[in-house]
Amino acid sequence: MGGQESGTVAVTGLGVVTPAGHDERSFWEGLCAGRSVAGQRPELAGMPVDFACAVEGIDLDAVIGGRSVWRMARFVKLALIAARQAVADAGLDPVSWDGGRVGVVLGVGVGGVSVLVDNALKLQADGPQAVSPVLVPMMIPNAAAGEVAIALKARGPSLAPATACASGATAIAVARDLLTSGQCDVVVAGGAESVLTPLVVTAFARMGALSTRTGDPGGASRPFASDRDGFVIGEGAAMLVLEREADARARGRVPRALLAGAGASTDAHHPTAPAPDGRWAQMAVEAALRDAGWSPYDVAHVNAHGTSTPLNDAMEATLIDRVYPHRPSVTAPKGVVGHTLAAAGAIEAVATVLTLEHGVIPPIANVDAPAVEFDLDCVTKEPRRQWVETAVSHSFGFGGHNVALAFRRA
DSSP states (O other): OOOOOTTOEEEEEEEEEBTTBSSHHHHHHHHHHTOOOOEEOGGGTTSSSOEEBOOOSOOHHHHHOSSGGGGOOHHHHHHHHHHHHHHHHTTOOTTTSOGGGEEEEEEOSSOSHHHHHHHHHHHHHHOGGGSOTTHHHHHSTTHHHHHHHHHHTOOSOEEOOOOGGGHHHHHHHHHHHHHHTTSOSEEEEEEEEOOOSHHHHHHHHHTTOBOOOTTOGGGTOOTTOTTOOOBOBBOEEEEEEEEEHHHHHHTTOOOSEEEEEEEEEEOOSOSSSOOTTOHHHHHHHHHHHHHHTOOGGGOOEEEOOOOSOHHHHHHHHHHHHHHOTTOOEEEOTHHHHOBOGGGHHHHHHHHHHHHHHHTEEOOBTTOSSOOTTOOOEEOBSSOEEOOOSEEEEEEEETTTEEEEEEEEOO
């Protein structure tokens, strides 16, 4: 494995709000328990799929506080809470930092669709005066990046990449570029999504993307299993604080992990289906490895995209088998938290950092063993203790977006 590359940046803070837990500790405990948190949702009653992985047991408005919450859609609130956690974890204070050197990169795929739907119904029923004057800033996908920047007084670049289910990972890769290019000294990066509405869930169901195990929500998300039949939709947010390693150490901060490389590619194949042979996804993984100065054999662990859909899991299993012939351990957090869409890549990046720190790999929920046609070393049933120096997190999205992030122990 190569030594430290000029592009290596430090992860100094983590923040998560997920269906499995509302902070780092509870999220990690939930992942390691290896049990899906999916359940039936009253707002989805009567829909073709009536279950999801929702963030419950937290009053978002109370946690955020202040008067500004009235103008925020749910995905923005999730992002802001995760961002505040990450900044506090990094030991940074927005009151004292140079905000002009701080950036925010926050991937969101859809935005405030529930607010849009509600106002469309109000317009139809009661006319123009019923439409909220803050509908536009509540629904636009970049609202999360904007509100986080406002709250943190971050006046550097504020970006909102939208690469569907790869958006959170794309945000982290872009953040790294902002640091290595010298445009920023600190970047708060990640993803957020909340679209658990009848319209969106039904749209995913109509296209055949969701599991239809309505009688067994907790058993529906089963990445790499032979009887997988689709993903379980979820919501959440995750944010990482990234700095140049030398800067972090100069202020006395020991990095939690190092982001050593990133790679991206596009299938240019189909609007929703991945290229079956995984050739172009492999290009993203190999780019991340080159960026990190690693060979495939240097990779000890893979945090898989693992959606529990027939096509994605087959493609990714083929990719892993071909790129990593030494069979590194594999996990897939979506078995527990569902598919959080734009937040997924960031949530899985946090999980990868925690695996590096703890030397523990969470099991894939609902899987006793991977499908016989997949030659994968999947961690199942219980957490596995494994000293992991290096790990790669995969993220793929509709539109053929592929992103790989290479992390190593600090």
